[in-house]
Amino acid sequence: MAQQKDLKIAILIDADNVSSKKIEEIINEVNRYGIPTIKRIYGDWTRPYVENWKSSLLTHAITPIQQYSYTQGKNSTDSAMIIDAMDILHSDRVDGFCIVSSDSDFTRLATRLRESGKLVIGIGERKTPKPFIASCDKFIYVEILEKIVPEKKVEKKAANTNHTAKAPVTEETPPNLLDEDTLLLLKDAVDDTADESGWAFLGEIGSLIIKRKPDFDARNYGFEKISHLFKSRKEDFEIDERTTEKSKIKLYYIRNIINRPPHPVSSTVKSVPEKNESVIVPSPGNKITADDVKKNQIRITKDLKALFPTKTRKVKVVIKNEYECRFSFRENRSHVLSLGKQAAVELGLSEGASFQLTKVDEFLYRIEKIRP
Secondary structure, three states: OHHHOOOEEEEEEEHHHOOHHHHHHHHHHHHOOOEEEEEEEEEOOOOHHHHHHHHHHHHOOOEEEEOOOOOOOOOOHHHHHHHHHHHHHHHOOOOEEEEEOOOHHHHHHHHHHHHOOOEEEEEEOOOOOHHHHHOOOEEEEHHHHOOEEOOOOOOOOOOOOOOOOOOOEEOOOOOOOOOHHHHHHHHHHHHHHOOOOOOEEHHHHHHHHHHHOOOOOHHHHOOOOHHHHHHOOOOOEEEEEEEOOOOOOEEEEEEEOOOOOOOOOOOOOOOOOOOOOEEEEOOOOOOOOHHHHHHOEEEEOHHHHHHOOOOOEEEEEEOOOEEEEEEEOOOOOOEEEEOOHHHHHHHOOOOOOOEEEEEEEOOEEEEEEOOO
16 A cells, blocks of 8 residues: 555545545545545535535535536436546546445446556445446445544533443444455465465455455454454464564565364375275366466366365365365366466376376375376
C-alpha cells in the first residue's frame, strides 16, 4: 500500500446509492490509497432526499453536480457520472478513480478505466452485484467502514448516585465467519507466492488475494489487518515475524500447515494398505506431455480421482525423498498433481513416461517411475 500513497484519485459519488452518514469513513478509506484531488457527488439537489448532504459537502469540500431526473423512474445520475469520468480520464489528471455506488450500471465504466491503466476502487453496499465488484481493482463494503459512536456523557445529578455504565453504541455489522472458500483462497495465495521452503511474504499474499477477489478485506471477518486474520488461524498457518537490520519494521511470512496424522514413513513401501490402491499414471489413453514436463506436473484423470482429495490442498509425495506437493482439484477437467522442480527431477518426469502411484495414507503417496 505504501507505494500508492502519492496517487491522485478522483472520487465520484452517486448520491442515490450512498448515505451521507458514511462519507467521512469513505474519504478516510480513499486516503489509504492516495490523495483525493477531485471530489464530486451527483444527484438531483432539488429533491428532498438529498437535504442531509449539505453539511457533509461543506465539511469535506465535495463539489455537488446537479443532474435533473428527465424521466420518471430513470436514473440520469449514472450517465452524468460516466461522462465526467471519461472527461477526467482523457485529461490525464489522476492516477485512479473511486466510484461510490452499489449500481451495476458502472461495471463497463470501471472496466474501461482499468483498460486505460487507472486504479479503480469501488465502494458500495453488500447488495452490490458481482459484475461491478469484479470490474474493480479493489472493492470495499461500506458496512465495514462504520465506526463506533462515542458514548454520550451523562451529567451527575448527585455525588453519591451510582450510574450503570452503558456499552458504546456501534453501527457495525457483525463480521462474517471465515467460510471454507475464503480459507481455500488464503491457502492458495500462500502456495502460489511461497518460496521453495513454503514461506510467503504477507505483502505478496495480500496483493494476489485482491487480484483474485477484489472485495476481500480482513475487516469483513472482524479483523483490522490481514496479519491478524492469519494469526487467528493457527491450525492452518505458521507465522514468522522477521525484522531487517536497517529497519525495526516487522515483516510477516506465512506458511501453510499440512494436517495429517504423525506417521513415520519407511524408506520403501512393501505392500499396499488394505483400503488403498496402487495404480499406473497417467491412465490408459493419456500421457505425460511436454507441457506437463515444463510445468513439473502429472495430470490425474477422473477415473483416478477416488485416490485423491475432493478439494485443492497440499499432499506429501515420497520418491526417494519426501516432498510437499500441491494437488489441484478441478471438477470439469483433469486434476493436477504439481510436483515442483526438485521432485520432478528426482522422479525423472519426462514426456511419455509412466509411473506407479501408491496411496500410503490419507494425504501421502509414493511414486516410482516404471522403467521400459
